[in-house]
Amino acid sequence: MLSVTSNTLNLKPISPFTRDKLLFTNPPPYSSFKPLLKPISATLIPSSKPQQQQLYQPFRPPPSPLPPKFRSLDTAGRIDVLANRLGLWFEYAPLIPALYQEGFLPPSIEEATGISGVEQNRLVVAAQVRDSLVQSDTDPEILDFFDTGGFELLYEIRLLSATQRAAAARYLVENKLDAKGAQDLARAMKDFPRRRGDIAWEKFNYVLPGDCLSFMYYRQSREHKNPSEERTSALQLALDVAESEDAKIVIVKELEGDSGGEESRDGVVDGVRVPVVRLKLGEVSEASNVVVLPVCRAEEKEREILEAPWECQNEGEFGVVVAEKGWKRWVVLPGWEPVYGLRKGGVVVSFGDARALPWKVNRWYKEEAILVVADRGRKEVMADEGFYLVAVDGEGLKVERGTALKERGVVESLGTVVMVVRPPREETDDQMGDDDWE
CATH class of the missing domain: 1.10.10 (Arc Repressor Mutant, subunit A)
Structure with a gap:
């Protein structure tokens, strides 16, 4: 018995599974039998390995684009x-x-x-x-x-x-x-959707390619003097390609000289004699000719207009811009006809709100900054329907109609307005549904 006990004490530990097997093979007396089995668990039952969900599909090369x-x-x-x-x-x-x-x-x-x-x-x-x-x-x-x-x-x-x-x-x-x-x-x-709010924009049909092209020529016509051969030629091109009747009616009225200009009930002019254009994104970089002009703030007084440089010249083979004196604020504009001739005396005044202009503006102009280009070489107030840059005590710089100035006895202004420039803006319509291939 001692030898058996000694040998038993020297046995190595056995696993629970082996121990349970021995107990069932040689069970002790019934009176001392105590079940050692635990509740059956599914983890102990042999089963086939469950199929895992396939997360990645096998690679399938795209169809060849070649014929x-x-x-x-x-x-x-x-x-x-x-x-x-x-x-x-x-x-x-x-x-x-x-x-x-x-x-x-x-x-x-x-x-x-x-x-x-x-x-x-x-x-x-x-x-x-x-x-x-x-x-x-x-x-x-x-x-x-x-x-x-x-x-x-x-x-x-x-x-x-x-x-x-x-x-x-x-x-x-x-x-x-x-x-x-x-x-x-x-x-x-x-470009057509970006011109929303321009004069007669709503008369041209966006879904008709001819109307979009016609509106481009119509807008370009307003950049020329009225009357002039350039303006008439652009309007004729617009009429030739227009598709909708509404667009043709607007263009014909322009060709016949009925472009508005009559006063409304509140005494504000509906028709605008001065070209109003919206600067296109990237238009300056694409322009073959550009004009560099000094900029003044509308809040400033007459002194800043008088002190602004009068002339900028291009020198050397690289066309380096040289001004007669230093200035803090400049703007580069495409060489449109009304501003390209301002080699000397041209100046730009920045207004924070287009409603400061003395003509009737629609809701698209509200709270939109503008640039007013003026020619300081033409100070005399001559045309009743013309627009002139003046300084008003306590209000800074303003744009006034010729008739309003003549009524007050003003015969000389700071300069004649030749163009109004609206800022470029991002497109709001979904025109880039397809990829930009370039």
């Missing part, structure tokens, strides 16, 4: 297709980005195929525009028009939404516009 007849070609074959223009332009255009993915650069593709980097970009973008027209269920006859060398036209309407592209494409075909005409049309359609 079926070009998919089997190797690199040399694709280059040969591009070099020899084998097929329609929208068929071989996808070969260009395919070569980019293989490591080719635009210069190397140009060297191998003769297609310049600029033309490569135009082909790729135009093909994407054409695909969007196909998805928009554009008339096949319209698409056929662009199949033979029409990528330059489609490239110009790249920044329009899918709906606008379809309307613009139809207008291009029906009116047989060239690349320059397509560019003007796209800019007019994209």
Whole structure:
């Protein structure tokens, strides 16, 4: 017994599972038996491994953008297709980005195929525009028009939404516009919503491409003197492309000289003789000619107008702007005709609220800052319907009508107003539904 006990004490600990097995195999007497089993747990029951939810789908490469007849070609074959223009332009255009993915650069593709980097970009973008027209269920006859060398036209309407592209494409075909005409049309359609509140804006129909283009010419006409050949020419262009009857009526009235100018009941002029334009975002950078003018605040007095520099000149091959004396505030404006001639004596006055102007303004002008461009070389108050810059005691600088000044006996002003500039603003309409391909 002692040896058995000694051997038993030297046994290694056994696991609970082994112990329970021994108890069931050789159970003790019934009187001393105490169940050691725990409640059955599902964790102890052997079961098959549950299937885990598949979080990631297996990789599926996107469908090839290449036409079926070009998919089997190797690199040399694709280059040969591009070099020899084998097929329609929208068929071989996808070969260009395919070569980019293989490591080719635009210069190397140009060297191998003769297609310049600029033309490569135009082909790729135009093909994407054409695909969007196909998805928009554009008339096949319209698409056929662009199949033979029409990528330059489609490239110009790249920044329009899918709906606008379809309307613009139809207008291009029906009116047989060239690349320059397509560019003007796209800019007019994209810019039209931003001109909300401009004179006669509501008379032009936004959904009609011709009306958008007409309004652009109509707005440009108001940047010229009335009367003048430039103004008449712009109005005639606007009338030629206008589609809606309301737009045509407005333009005809302008051509006939009935542009307003009559006083309303409250004595405020409805028609504006001075051009009022909204500066377009990026318009200064795109302008071929610009004008740099000193800026004064409307809260200041006559002294600041008199002290502002009178002349700025461009010197040297780089056109460095040199003023006759230093000044703190300057503005750069496109070389519009009314301001381009202000080589000497031009000045700009900034107003925080367009309602400070002496003509009837609508609700879109309210609380909108403006710039008033004046010519200090023309101080004499001559025209009754003209507008002049004057200084009023206790109020700072103001713009007054010629008739109001003559009634007070004022014969000389600080300068004649030649233009009113409204600030650029971001687009509020959803015109960029599609990607900007550039």
